[in-house]
Amino acid sequence: SIVSKRYRTAYHFQPLSNWINDPNGPMYYNGIYHQFYQYNPNGSIWGNIVWGHSVSTDLINWIRLEPAIERTTPSDINGCWTGSATILTGDQPVIIYTGADTEKRQVQNIVLPKNLSDPYLRQWKKLKNNPLIQPVGPGLNSGQFRDPTTGWIGPDGLWRIAVGAELNGYSAAILYKSKDFMKWTRVDHPLHSSNASTMWECPDFFAVLPGKNNGLDLSAAIPNGAKHVLKISLDYCDKYMIGVYDLKRDTFVPDTILDDRRLWSRIDYGNYYASKSFFDSKRGRRIIWGWTNETDSTSDDVAKGWAGIHAIPRTVWLDSDGKQLLQWPVEEVELLRTNAVSHQGIELKKGDLFEISGTDTLQADVEIDFELTAIDAADPFDPSWLLDTEKHCREADASVNGGLGPFGLVVLASDNMEEHTTVHLRVYKSEQKYMVLLCSDLRRSSLRPGLYTPAYGGFFEHDLDKEKKISLRTLIDRSAVESFGAGGRVCITGRVYPVALVDGGTHMYAFNNGSSTVKVSQLKAWSMRRAHVNVKMG
Numbered sequence: 149s150i151v152s153k154r155y156r157t158a159y160h161f162q163p164l165s166n167w168i169n170d171p172n173g174p175m176y177y178n179g180i181y182h183q184f185y186q187y188n189p190n191g192s193i194w195g196n197i198v199w200g201h202s203v204s205t206d207l208i209n210w211i212r213l214e215p216a217i218e219r220t221t222p223s224d225i226n227g228c229w230t231g232s233a234t235i236l237t238g239d240q241p242v243i244i245y246t247g248a249d250t251e252k253r254q255v256q257n258i259v260l261p262k263n264l265s266d267p268y269l270r271q272w273k274k275l276k277n278n279p280l281i282q283p284v285g286p287g288l289n290s291g292q293f294r295d296p297t298t299g300w301i302g303p304d305g306l307w308r309i310a311v312g313a314e315l316n317g318y319s320a321a322i323l324y325k326s327k328d329f330m331k332w333t334r335v336d337h338p339l340h341s342s343n344a345s346t347m348w349e350c351p352d353f354f355a356v357l358p359g360k361n362n363g364l365d366l367s368a369a370i371p372n373g374a375k376h377v378l379k380i381s382l383d384y385c386d387k388y389m390i391g392v393y394d395l396k397r398d399t400f401v402p403d404t405i406l407d408d409r410r411l412w413s414r415i416d417y418g419n420y421y422a423s424k425s426f427f428d429s430k431r432g433r434r435i436i437w438g439w440t441n442e443t444d445s446t447s448d449d450v451a452k453g454w455a456g457i458h459a460i461p462r463t464v465w466l467d468s469d470g471k472q473l474l475q476w477p478v479e480e481v482e483l484l485r486t487n488a489v490s491h492q493g494i495e496l497k498k499g500d501l502f503e504i505s506g507t508d509t510l511q512a513d514v515e516i517d518f519e520l521t522a523i524d525a526a527d528p529f530d531p532s533w534l535l536d537t538e539k540h541c542r543e544a545d546a547s548v549n550g551g552l553g554p555f556g557l558v559v560l561a562s563d564n565m566e567e568h569t570t571v572h573l574r575v576y577k578s579e580q581k582y583m584v585l586l587c588s589d590l591r592r593s594s595l596r597p598g599l600y601t602p603a604y605g606g607f608f609e610h611d612l613d614k615e616k617k618i619s620l621r622t623l624i625d626r627s628a629v630e631s632f633g634a635g636g637r638v639c640i641t642g643r644v645y646p647v648a649l650v651d652g653g654t655h656m657y658a659f660n661n662g663s664s665t666v667k668v669s670q671l672k673a674w675s676m677r678r679a680h681v682n683v684k685m686g
């Protein structure tokens with residue numbers, strides 16, 4: 149139908165039809181990027197899960213292949229769930245994934261490419277020794293034991309993987325060791341655990357260098373000064389801790405332990421889950437992928453015949469202060485840019501709305517540098533807002549005047565503004581520093597009923613005394629709005645379904661509703677071409 153076509157993204161990853169969830173086993177091997185994904189071959193709601201498989205040379209255009217792992221054995225007959233790829237010594241790719249077995253217990257299985265000389269690695273064979281790992285042993289729950297990480301080698305030369313689990317009712321990334329990647333023994337302590345939450349899904353463990361966006365291969369020697377990151381999925385979002393990997397104790401030790409998990413940092417403060425990263429040896433960077441679900445209704449998804457996209461792959465690295473991750477869309481996405489529009493030195497006074505015209509407003513990439521003129525005007529920051537940033541975004545929305553902000557973008561707006569989505573910034577003065585809020589408010593994104601339309605938000609620290617500019621980048625892709633504040637300190641992805649997108653044109657604006665003037669020192673916008681995403685080429 150026209151509706152399902154209009155809301156289909158033009159350059160975000162999705163299959164031709166049906167349901168997808170988590171990205172699985174991303175890897176670069178022999179000149180090809182592989183993306184696998186949780187996929188229902190029979191419909192657009194979750195179920196019958198197999199591993200869909202697509203390949204690419206640029207992370208943006210994808211060729212669709214046959215599913216790589218299907219439900220064919222007793223150890224995965226009820227589902228081929230999330231897992232990770234590892235390139236073993238000697239350039240041998242392997243995948244370990246979770247199977248839901250005949251009794252719906254969660255077990256870990258291994259597959260290897262059938263034919264290494266097939267450039268696309270289309271076929272994968274299941275080994276006789278499956279399941280490799282059973283949900284047995286102290287504290288484990290056979291229904292909460294899944295999503296193995298990529299393997300890494302410890303100082304003793306043994307391989308390790310971590311598996312997400314509920315351990316004695318709490319959350320843990322359980323550690324396993326192996327000499328040959330086949331026989332695994334459980335280490336007597338987890339890589340990390342916490343009693344501040346329950347089951348951790350999709351753990352991801354990787355190393356990063358402060359201030360450098362070149363990535364690290366977890367199985368290579370980790371340079372001095374590197375930090376480790378443990379990412380986990382819970383509470384409908386992806387959270388992370390930065391810390392060190394204590395090689396003697398073989399545990400991950402976070403730099404700070406926050407007992408209240410609402411305060412944990414997030415990969416993305418919007419609709420983004422089950423992310424997984426990999427080391428891209430072609431370009432020497434670490435790339436992270438996440439799943440962005442639909443926020444229309446299940447019956448909408450059945451009518452559309454498809455559900456779920458993946459966010460644009462992002463390069464991920466550590467800020468020079470060592471405290472937070474930075475993320476930026478892989479530069480390959482810029483190949484889709486066309487019809488560049490650029491403006492300099494626009495003054496946005498209180499109440500100003502500046503229309504960005506000349507680009508496709510449904511498929512766009514917008515980058516703006518806001519320059520603050522009067523930082524003293526910032527309103528005071530209240531730390532209790534951190535406990536519920538969505539509540540704060542609802543109360544202090546784009547129409548609520550502040551000292552410094554809100555200023556930002558209005559996207560996918562109908563002629564009369566009855567429908568619109570805002571992506572905006574607000575600056576607050578905290579004791580020694582400034583706190584900036586990036587908010588993406590979907591509450592007026594659509595007149596259609598039955599949608600989930602929150603006001604997402606995330607805070608970051610910003611040294612305004614040193615840097616008066618704050619940048620905002622937003623990728624608009626029909627039903628996806630993916631934003632990056634201050635060079636990727638806070639990211640927010642949302643899904644929107646405006647009626648105007650089906651019925652007519654939409655508009656895009658830069659705005660300021662703060663008392664003090666902000667200068668747009670630079671504004672660049674591009675239309676984004678449609679990518680070849682799992683459609684037939686040519």
Ligand code: FRU
Pocket residue numbers: 169170186197229230246294295349350421422
């Ligand atoms: C996360 C998740 C994983 C599981 C998979 C099943 O979204 O629930 O924990 O392996 O999806 O599809």
